[in-house]
Amino acid sequence: MKIICIGRNYIDHAKELNNPVPAKPVFFMKPDSALVIRNRPFFYPDFSNDIHHEIEVVIKINRLGRSIAPEFASRYYSEIALGVDFTARDLQAECKKNGLPWEIAKGFDYSAPLSKFLPVEKFKDVHNLDFHLDINGQRAQTGNTSDMIFSFEQLISYVSGFVTLKTGDLIYTGTPAGVGPVKIGDRLTAYLDGTRMMDFPVK
Numbered sequence: 001m002k003i004i005c006i007g008r009n010y011i012d013h014a015k016e017l018n019n020p021v022p023a024k025p026v027f028f029m030k031p032d033s034a035l036v037i038r039n040r041p042f043f044y045p046d047f048s049n050d051i052h053h054e055i056e057v058v059i060k061i062n063r064l065g066r067s068i069a070p071e072f073a074s075r076y077y078s079e080i081a082l083g084v085d086f087t088a089r090d091l092q093a094e095c096k097k098n099g100l101p102w103e104i105a106k107g108f109d110y111s112a113p114l115s116k117f118l119p120v121e122k123f124k125d126v127h128n129l130d131f132h133l134d135i136n137g138q139r140a141q142t143g144n145t146s147d148m149i150f151s152f153e154q155l156i157s158y159v160s161g162f163v164t165l166k167t168g169d170l171i172y173t174g175t176p177a178g179v180g181p182v183k184i185g186d187r188l189t190a191y192l193d194g195t196r197m198m199d200f201p202v203k
């Protein structure tokens with residue numbers, strides 16, 4: 001199983017980090033050891049002083065595919081979840097400055113909490129879904145999947161042109177604006193279309 005993460009997929013988030021709005025999707029990967037499920041705690045790593053939350057909608061690949069045409073891509077996922085793409089912003093800034101890969105800033109242990117999955121049929125329109133993240137009960141990030149620059153289908157098509165997608169692979173589809181730091185003792189709760197999906201502490 002691999003975790004594919006999309007960067008800069010919401011215009012307002014690309015702007016807040018002073019990144020150009022991409023003409024093509026940007027993706028990177030996290031190892032499976034990054035995954036945290038069942039609301040287990042996020043353990044703040046000692047190698048960073050600036051861990052940021054990025055709430056993201058996650059889709060799960062349900063069949064093998066490569067070079068998938070956009071018009072067939074909707075057949076390749078049938079469940080949807082929320083995840084947090086935790087980012088060591090201080091290490092990422094260092095990587096960016098030096099033109100280095102992002103793995104230490106993005107792929108570290110516990111960096112990919114994931115909620116339970118819900119079937120796409122549960123939703124009227126997965127391309128118009130509200131989601132948000134609260135920290136200690138205060139709204140931190142709000143998004144809607146209609147604001148994605150590249151749709152789920154476009155992402156599946158693009159990524160599968162480079163990397164074969166396999167059953168169980170996850171795509172974290174990018175974060176809206178409002179990213180910011182977390183600290184030990186915080187409690188993160190996340191909602192998708194009004195359903196509470198995640199509720200976990202930072203330890």
Ligand code: MG
Nearest residue numbers: 054085174175
């Ligand atoms: Mg992200």
